[in-house]
Amino acid sequence: MPDTMIAFLIIFLLVFAMVLIYILRLTKKINEIEIQLSNAMLTLDDEQMKSVEQQQFIESIKQSNQAISLENEQVTKQLDARTKQLQTKFIDLENNLQRIKNEQPEDKLYRRALKMVELGADIDEVMSECELPRAEAELLFSIHFKLNE
Numbered sequence: 001m002p003d004t005m006i007a008f009l010i011i012f013l014l015v016f017a018m019v020l021i022y023i024l025r026l027t028k029k030i031n032e033i034e035i036q037l038s039n040a041m042l043t044l045d046d047e048q049m050k051s052v053e054q055q056q057f058i059e060s061i062k063q064s065n066q067a068i069s070l071e072n073e074q075v076t077k078q079l080d081a082r083t084k085q086l087q088t089k090f091i092d093l094e095n096n097l098q099r100i101k102n103e104q105p106e107d108k109l110y111r112r113a114l115k116m117v118e119l120g121a122d123i124d125e126v127m128s129e130c131e132l133p134r135a136e137a138e139l140l141f142s143i144h145f146k147l148n149e
Contacts, residue, residue, distance in 0.1 A: 113137065117144045 039041040117140055121129075126137045 113140050114144065117141055
């Protein structure tokens with residue numbers, strides 16, 4: 001019986017050694033997996049921090065764009081108001097110019113008479129065409145001839 005005991009003890013020790021080796025290998029694999037998990041957690045934390053930073057950056061860009069958009073709207077409103085003022089002023093100036101042209105029809109006659117003198121018309125022709133008195137027609141002739149001397 002002692003031989004069976006010894007054989008049993010040897011088998012038991014061999015099985016124990018194999019189980020021990022198997023447990024050590026599993027422990028080593030568990031440690032490797034724990035290291036990989038730890039690295040993955042660190043990577044995940046880094047990615048989450050980057051994500052938060054990117055969200056903050058995007059938010060700051062949005063705020064900047066909103067400020068620029070608001071400023072552009074204000075400038076556009078100011079330009080619209082200024083454009084309306086200038087259009088009103090332009091219309092007023094056109095109306096004033098037209099009024100001035102209409103108020104002084106005799107200036108047209110004098111310009112026409114002067115043009116006729118320049119083209120060589122005589123005093124009687126200028127008087128009849130432009131309805132000017134003789135003294136005014138003579139004055140135009142004398143001014144024209146003095147300027148051309």
